[in-house]
Amino acid sequence: MDTALLIWAKSTGLQWATIIMLLGLTMRVIQILLLGRATDLSEARNSDVMSAGIKTIFRRFVPPQGMLQKGLLVYLSGYIFHIGFFIVLLFFVPHIQLIDSTLGISWPGLRSSLIDAITVVTLLALIVLLLHRVWNPVLKLLSTPEDYLTWALTFLPLLTGYMAYHHMLFEYNTMLALHVLSVEALMIAIPFSKLSHMVTLFLARWYNGAIAGRKGVQS
Amino acid sequence: MNSPAVQRAENAFVEFIDGPITSFFGSCVHCGLCAHACLFYEETGDPKFTPIYKLEPMKKVWKQNYTFWGKLLHKFGLSKPLTEEDLKAWEPLLYDSCTMCGRCSMVCPVGNDISYMIRRAREAMVASGYAPEGLKQATLRAATIGSPMGIKLPALKAKIGHIEEETGLKIPMDIEGADYLALLSSNEIMMYPEYIGAIAKIFKHAGVTWTLSSEAYEATNSGLQIGSSDIAGELVQHVVDAAEKLKVKTVISPECGHAYTAIRWEGPNLIGKKFDFKVKHILEVLDELREQGRLKTTGLEEAALTYHDPCQLARRGGVVEQPRRLLNMVAADFREMDEHGVMNWCCGGGGGVSANERAADWQLIAFNKKKSQVQALGVNTMVTACANCRMVLEEGIEENDIQVEVLGLTELLADYLDTK
Numbered sequence: 086m087d088t089a090l091l092i093w094a095k096s097t098g099l100q101w102a103t104i105i106m107l108l109g110l111t112m113r114v115i116q117i118l119l120l121g122r123a124t125d126l127s128e129a130r131n132s133d134v135m136s137a138g139i140k141t142i143f144r145r146f147v148p149p150q151g152m153l154q155k156g157l158l159v160y161l162s163g164y165i166f167h168i169g170f171f172i173v174l175l176f177f178v179p180h181i182q183l184i185d186s187t188l189g190i191s192w193p194g195l196r197s198s199l200i201d202a203i204t205v206v207t208l209l210a211l212i213v214l215l216l217h218r219v220w221n222p223v224l225k226l227l228s229t230p231e232d233y234l235t236w237a238l239t240f241l242p243l244l245t246g247y248m249a250y251h252h253m254l255f256e257y258n259t260m261l262a263l264h265v266l267s268v269e270a271l272m273i274a275i276p277f278s279k280l281s282h283m284v285t286l287f288l289a290r291w292y293n294g295a296i297a298g299r300k301g302v303q304s
Numbered sequence: 305m306n307s308p309a310v311q312r313a314e315n316a317f318v319e320f321i322d323g324p325i326t327s328f329f330g331s332c333v334h335c336g337l338c339a340h341a342c343l344f345y346e347e348t349g350d351p352k353f354t355p356i357y358k359l360e361p362m363k364k365v366w367k368q369n370y371t372f373w374g375k376l377l378h379k380f381g382l383s384k385p386l387t388e389e390d391l392k393a394w395e396p397l398l399y400d401s402c403t404m405c406g407r408c409s410m411v412c413p414v415g416n417d418i419s420y421m422i423r424r425a426r427e428a429m430v431a432s433g434y435a436p437e438g439l440k441q442a443t444l445r446a447a448t449i450g451s452p453m454g455i456k457l458p459a460l461k462a463k464i465g466h467i468e469e470e471t472g473l474k475i476p477m478d479i480e481g482a483d484y485l486a487l488l489s490s491n492e493i494m495m496y497p498e499y500i501g502a503i504a505k506i507f508k509h510a511g512v513t514w515t516l517s518s519e520a521y522e523a524t525n526s527g528l529q530i531g532s533s534d535i536a537g538e539l540v541q542h543v544v545d546a547a548e549k550l551k552v553k554t555v556i557s558p559e560c561g562h563a564y565t566a567i568r569w570e571g572p573n574l575i576g577k578k579f580d581f582k583v584k585h586i587l588e589v590l591d592e593l594r595e596q597g598r599l600k601t602t603g604l605e606e607a608a609l610t611y612h613d614p615c616q617l618a619r620r621g622g623v624v625e626q627p628r629r630l631l632n633m634v635a636a637d638f639r640e641m642d643e644h645g646v647m648n649w650c651c652g653g654g655g656g657v658s659a660n661e662r663a664a665d666w667q668l669i670a671f672n673k674k675k676s677q678v679q680a681l682g683v684n685t686m687v688t689a690c691a692n693c694r695m696v697l698e699e700g701i702e703e704n705d706i707q708v709e710v711l712g713l714t715e716l717l718a719d720y721l722d723t724k
């Protein structure tokens with residue numbers, strides 16, 4: 086039974102989740118591009134808005150002047166969990182094998198013990214961010230149920246993966262099936278929530294950079 | 305059923321939600337970092353001043369009309385619709401606690417241009433009728449008299465008379481074919497008319513011709529501050545008509561930040577047509593004259609001084625290096641504040657805040673940021689290039705009882721002209 090669930094999750098389930106995620110994200114991008122923007126009739130100080138936009142895409146990966154100190158906790162935990170998440174996703178050997186078996190591309194992975202440690206650190210960073218969201222007055226005011234739901238959807242794949250690897254709670258195949266299912270839940274939620282920022286932020290940053298760039302300011 | 309005010313607001317929000325705004329709301333991760341960019345939050349620690357929170361009503365409308373879940377819930381009547389209470393509660397947040405300084409737009413990690421959204425959200429507030437009384441009155445005066453402070457031509461002429469007497473120079477009016485058409489801001493006419501004398505001196509020295517127009521002398525654009533593109537466009541049209549009538553090649557935006565944004569960046573978009581003339585801020589013009597060797601100064605101001613960047617000029621306008629090059633011509637001890645240029649802190653009174661009496665207390669609290677910046681430098685002179693900043697800074701200085709003098713950069717240059 087559990088093997089059947091695992092097989093379904095790794096094949097049909099994963100296929101559907103991927104399709105929904107990709108289609109959904111494409112729709113989000115198309116919606117933004119279709120809404121578009123009125124042509125700016127003012128005379129540009131710098132007409133190369135394309136590169137200004139692209140520069141802003143990169144610049145916003147690092148905190149602007151004076152911001153690191155003020156948002157230290159958010160910046161640090163934010164970096165750790167984003168980077169940790171992607172390392173675990175892309176450099177855990179079984180993940181690479183799964184990608185290889187479906188897409189036929191592969192790359193070298195990291196030692197499992199290292200991935201294990203990174204997972205723990207990433208989980209801790211996420212917990213810090215959750216506590217911050219609960220306690221900090223600004224975040225408390227901004228937060229909606231969606232923020233907690235997306236937090237849980239990000240947390241669970243890491244947690245179930247960790248538990249499966251350590252043979253905790255359930256029998257291995259069951260835990261692994263739960264792990265894959267939690268990943269699929271995350272994938273499906275991405276286009277319908279703020280998690281879509283993984284794609285739309287490139288547009289947001291580009292617009293910001295292009296609007297400012299036209300006036301001769303690198304934002 | 306929605307009240308008419310809510311309906312009008314909703315329609316306007318929808319009209320103004322474009323690709324950028326959809327990408328901004330859709331990308332916001334509720335990280336709260338933008339709070340730290342905003343002087344109102346920084347000086348109070350009150351979470352309601354978080355920039356993106358000021359846009360909750362617009363976000364509600366966006367959710368309902370542009371997201372899968374929002375649309376679905378709305379269909380079944382399960383979403384929380386925009387209400388009259390929302391508009392009432394957010395009016396002070398959108399107007400009294402935002403100077404449209406654009407600092408938040410520089411820091412958001414996902415790239416949201418929050419100030420861009422606030423400018424547009426105000427359009428919906430105007431449509432619904434929820435806007436501060438002070439700004440409404442100023443806008444009404446601008447629409448009827450052509451000046452938000454209600455300055456009529458005879459009043460301007462009287463000021464000009466005094467200046468001509470003091471300087472012995474003729475202030476040109478309605479001269480066709482002049483090189484430049486100079487605009488003025490209300491604050492300059494009322495409180496700092498020395499500016500007019502200063503440009504007269506400098507232009508004579510540089511050997512260029514200029515003029516004022518009796519039909520369009522005001523650059524202050526309350527339409528932009530309150531968020532009424534119709535009125536803002538009308539005010540811009542007056543200037544365009546005057547510039548075309550006088551056949552000038554360049555219109556000079558005065559020492560005023562929002563006036564520059566209004567005429568330089570929004571102007572053509574407001575009237576839906578490219579300009580046939582150039583628009584430059586007075587500092588851009590002076591810097592060009594300097595570069596051409598037509599602006600020569602002698603002697604140096606010895607007092608230690610700093611430069612306060614008007615937000616609309618630097619961060620939102622791209623005029624950052626010009627004032628520094630000009631200041632270095634006449635200042636012996638020019639010191640930069642820790643955060644300056646495109647990362648400067650607002651004086652606290654931009655975006656219509658200073659014209660909105662209800663916001664006076666918040667404006668003073670926000671001024672504390674500038675106060676601590678200046679005190680950290682230990683200077684007693686602050687130079688700026690916006691009459692509104694200047695007035696707000698002077699108010700703050702007086703309330704706080706500190707010893708700081710505020711100067712306009714154009715006047716400072718005029719004082720050190722090499723007239724030999």
Ligand code: SF4
Pocket residue numbers: 227331332333334335336337338339356411412413414415416418
């Ligand atoms: S900084 Fe940007 S992403 Fe974070 S809460 Fe503010 S607007 Fe949203």
Ligand code: SF4
Pocket residue numbers: 341342343344354355358401402403404405406407408409418419422
């Ligand atoms: S534009 Fe300036 S005043 Fe307005 S919310 Fe952003 S940082 Fe605050």
